[in-house]
Amino acid sequence: MLYVVGIGPGGLEMMTAEARAAIEAADVIVGYKTYTHLVKALVGDKPVIKTGMCKEIERCQVALEIAQSGQTVALISSGDAGIYGMAGLILEMVTKQTWHVEVKVVPGMTASIAAGAALGAPLMHDFCHISLSDLLTPWSVIAKRINAAAAADFVICFYNPRSRGREGHLRHAFELMSPYKAPDTPVGVVKEAGRRKETKWLTTLAAMDFERVDMRTMVIVGNQSTYVEQGLMITPRGYTL
Amino acid sequence: MLYVVGIGPGGLEMMTAEARAAIEAADVIVGYKTYTHLVKALVGDKPVIKTGMCKEIERCQVALEIAQSGQTVALISSGDAGIYGMAGLILEMVTKQTWHVEVKVVPGMTASIAAGAALGAPLMHDFCHISLSDLLTPWSVIAKRINAAAAADFVICFYNPRSRGREGHLRHAFELMSPYKAPDTPVGVVKEAGRRKETKWLTTLAAMDFERVDMRTMVIVGNQSTYVEQGLMITPRGYTL
Structure with a gap:
């Protein structure tokens, strides 16, 4: 068994x-x-x-x-x-x-769920997972998915965002999203999500510091409704309060 | 608290x-x-x-x-x-x-993960979650996301696929995917995933029976590499065996 x-x-x-x-x-x-x-x-x-x-x-x-x-x-x-x-x-x-x-x-x-809970509630609306590892997937396929997901306003969770040999992929991904997502789109970053050494921070599409990201980091990019308030990253579902 | x-x-x-x-x-x-x-x-x-x-x-x-x-x-x-x-x-x-x-x-x-494990390993490559409930989201936004996800060859998990008042949404979603996904694309359906009454079956984009789906059903549509073998739905990551 x-x-x-x-x-x-x-x-x-x-x-x-x-x-x-x-x-x-x-x-x-x-x-x-x-x-x-x-x-x-x-x-x-x-x-x-x-x-x-x-x-x-x-x-x-x-x-x-x-x-x-x-x-x-x-x-x-x-x-x-x-x-x-x-x-x-x-x-x-x-x-x-x-x-x-x-x-x-x-x-x-999976890491996106643990990271989402640590950040607040960024995954409350339609979202996707995209791995930036091109060991087994051509970069052209990855790029096409980033483009499509950004154009259709998905929340995007990046797996394997950065590692030796592909330092530039995450930056490239952010460039691909920039025609569709505003510069102030919230980005939540969680390192070692759900582990004792968990660290997290909030930034934006334009202010992203790629150097702080490693292979064990989850990067979650909001949709056009996502906002940050009191240190929490929240994607509204659409209720009227 | x-x-x-x-x-x-x-x-x-x-x-x-x-x-x-x-x-x-x-x-x-x-x-x-x-x-x-x-x-x-x-x-x-x-x-x-x-x-x-x-x-x-x-x-x-x-x-x-x-x-x-x-x-x-x-x-x-x-x-x-x-x-x-x-x-x-x-x-x-x-x-x-x-x-x-x-x-x-x-x-x-979340239900997609439990359903994925019940079906085999359909979520091994980039995938997205799309809710078909238009109570809080305009159908035009949902349709745009279905289109984009299908065009970029994501595996797609449909949440809230069907309920009273929106019987036609899932059929409509399948119509939107059909220009991009082949008729024989595997589709895995799991009712009450992870519960005692769990039931599941495999079908294809063309053969989908919408009448069997209810609100507690998870519908997972494969990407162009997804295949079915020995009753398991598998999306390869890309390893060469």
Whole structure:
């Protein structure tokens, strides 16, 4: 049995009961080393197989091999396993290759939701997730989505906003939005959302400081109704008060 | 103290530890009647104030009044309180009116994530949430977003897909997507995602049966890479196997 577990942003308080139960039921834990560290309190003496960044296929292979041998495995992703996590790759491998493993995807809280709650209520109207990682997606596709989402006034959550090798992507994304979103459009930034070291700040489309953003940062750009009041970022749903 | 609590889709197993703790800490529970029923197991003998559908402002007012009187209140939303839930309205009232209440938004798992896990891994690439409710949003805005999201090949999650008074909206949404998404684009439908009565099925853009959809249904439309295999709906991230 292989549980593909979304552990949420990191702290045990934002983990679901189901995710916790899956980790507790597992004989072996497999995951990227930062994430295995986050669930240490639940793991006890169980074997933990840690793999490095960008080793996704290898990590899934290891998890499937152990599960196929008869053990119960929890393959953990931060956030939700089905949102830029491990669930897709595992299911691709299971459906395209000859594994005999039962898989259950255990959903978790994704970073945009945790960041949204920390900022106030920026996601109260239609929003989208866009990953700025062009490791697996051509930049032209990403750019097209940024354009479309900005033109149609979506709130936009940027995943993987910045990392070594793509320092300029977030700045480029902001340039793409600027014909459609006003310079004073509120932007909420949350680093390590839902973790102990969480930090956050509010800025605007025009005043954005790209240097403060890293890979573990969630950037949420408002729509044309989003406002900031008393330090809270709020996107109205449309009620008349 | 007022906790605005996202209880997740409904079952206790998809609730976070933090949401559970907030409900347990509360003196009074306030919520739409269906949702208060879902958390009955946690509430015990505490007073529960249930309000009807479309009474959002009244519900928030009641919650704020009780919190201002010194009691701890848990105002509950299904899914995430910050996604088409009660968090936005509460923060709008607190920042625009003269309430003296401390508010904490407690995030929860939204329906798209629970539905995604039930279907497989349809949300592995950029996706958006669009609500088809035009009670508070002009249909022209909704239509523009559907168009833009389909043209830029987002996976699309439809919230509030159908209810009395707007039976035709989902069909109209599918018509708007049809110039951009192929007729055989996979569509996953989950009714009561994450609840005991959960039912789900897979169909395509062309074969969609709109009559089977109600207000508690999540409809997820794939992107051009999404496929169905062994009953699972999978959107590849782009790994080469």
